[in-house]
Amino acid sequence: MIVDLRSDTVTKPTPAMREAMMQAPVGDDVFGEDPSVIELEKKCASLLGMDAAVFCPSGTMTNQIGIKILTQPYDEVICHKGAHIYKYEGGGLAGNSLVSVRLLEGDRGRISVPEIEANINNVQDVHQPITSGVALENTVVREAGSYYTLDQIKTISDFARKRGLKMHLDGARFFNAIIETGDKAVDYGKHFDSISICLSKGLGAPVGSVLVCKKELEPKARRMRKAFGGGMRQAGFLAAAGTYALNNHITRLKEDHVRAAELGKALAKVSWVKSLMPVDTNIVIFSVTDKTTPEKILNNLAEHQIKAIKFGANEIRLVTHLDFDDAMLEKTIETFKKISA
Numbered sequence: 441m442i443v444d445l446r447s448d449t450v451t452k453p454t455p456a457m458r459e460a461m462m463q464a465p466v467g468d469d470v471f472g473e474d475p476s477v478i479e480l481e482k483k484c485a486s487l488l489g490m491d492a493a494v495f496c497p498s499g500t501m502t503n504q505i506g507i508k509i510l511t512q513p514y515d516e517v518i519c520h521k522g523a524h525i526y527k528y529e530g531g532g533l534a535g536n537s538l539v540s541v542r543l544l545e546g547d548r549g550r551i552s553v554p555e556i557e558a559n560i561n562n563v564q565d566v567h568q569p570i571t572s573g574v575a576l577e578n579t580v581v582r583e584a585g586s587y588y589t590l591d592q593i594k595t596i597s598d599f600a601r602k603r604g605l606k607m608h609l610d611g612a613r614f615f616n617a618i619i620e621t622g623d624k625a626v627d628y629g630k631h632f633d634s635i636s637i638c639l640s641k642g643l644g645a646p647v648g649s650v651l652v653c654k655k656e657l658e659p660k661a662r663r664m665r666k667a668f669g670g671g672m673r674q675a676g677f678l679a680a681a682g683t684y685a686l687n688n689h690i691t692r693l694k695e696d697h698v699r700a701a702e703l704g705k706a707l708a709k710v711s712w713v714k715s716l717m718p719v720d721t722n723i724v725i726f727s728v729t730d731k732t733t734p735e736k737i738l739n740n741l742a743e744h745q746i747k748a749i750k751f752g753a754n755e756i757r758l759v760t761h762l763d764f765d766d767a768m769l770e771k772t773i774e775t776f777k778k779i780s781a
């Protein structure tokens with residue numbers, strides 16, 4: 441039994457998802473003629489309470505398009521210091537949007553109005569880039585899947601709107617957040633100009649992300665998708681997997697959270713673990729004691745066919761997902777107890 445906890449991107453399509461993909465009606469989506477892509481885009485827009493959506497190959501692309509359509513070159517975007525858009529997208533914001541970022545400390549990845557307010561530049565001062573947007577991440581990957589509540593988001597969005605700032609959400613794990621908070625997806629749209637959701641993370645689709653946005657931004661989003669090389673042809677096979685995932689794999693995310701919490705509980709009792717971030721959703725991040733190294737622990741786990749990744753100088757990350765079941769959970773916890781530093 442191989443246990444792969446490196447990421448929730450490692451899942452393979454289920455038999456039912458494969459069936460939905462094989463049966464999908466398709467057409468050329470660059471001509472706007474793929475019925476399965478159109479269906480997925482409509483579904484995402486209405487699910488999130490917005491009126492347009494654009495299917496893209498990756499979450500990096502949906503984020504990059506989102507920032508591109510909300511900013512002008514030389515602008516500045518406010519985000520958390522560990523934000524995926526800044527830290528894990530290959531410098532894309534600099535290259536694609538020609539913008540700088542203002543990085544905030546946050547509270548476990550969640551930024552707040554006072555912090556945002558203190559970091560808005562003075563537009564009258566030619567030295568300073570123009571602050572044009574705020575980008576939130578929900579859940580926050582760098583902070584072990586911490587999440588915002590809708591109330592917290594509303595507070596930030598109301599403030600940002602008052603100051604003329606655009607709002608982007610990196611919702612790669614958006615559904616993991618709302619499964620915990622109980623907030624309704626449909627109430628999210630009004631607080632943002634663009635929202636990126638990933639189908640290939642916890643939802644278990646093989647490929648794809650969707651940029652949900654305001655209707656007036658859609659033509660620009662489609663133009664940028666083309667310019668970034670993301671216009672796909674018979675993409676309906678992939679879109680059908682996404683639609684299947686949205687119909688069948690949202691509520692089960694709770695199971696991933698329960699298993700992640702069990703992993704966290706087990707790790708808290710192990711001698712080689714120094715500290716553990718709170719486990720709020722499906723991501724577990726811990727540091728190892730000075731007596732060992734992440735590499736050593738990862739090698740020990742690998743000997744038992746358990747895969748995880750180093751996530752920072754002294755840290756290891758585990759992510760639970762659709763292909764991680766109770767038998768695997770049990771084996772992983774037993775292995776934690778067995779291995780020594």
Ligand SMILES: *Cc1c(COP(=O)(O)O)cnc(C)c1O
Pocket residue numbers: 497498499500501503524525577579580581610612613638641649
């Ligand atoms: C995975 C992820 C993305 C998108 O990643 P892709 O691999 O490009 O699909 C964006 N934001 C966050 C927070 C992520 O975890």
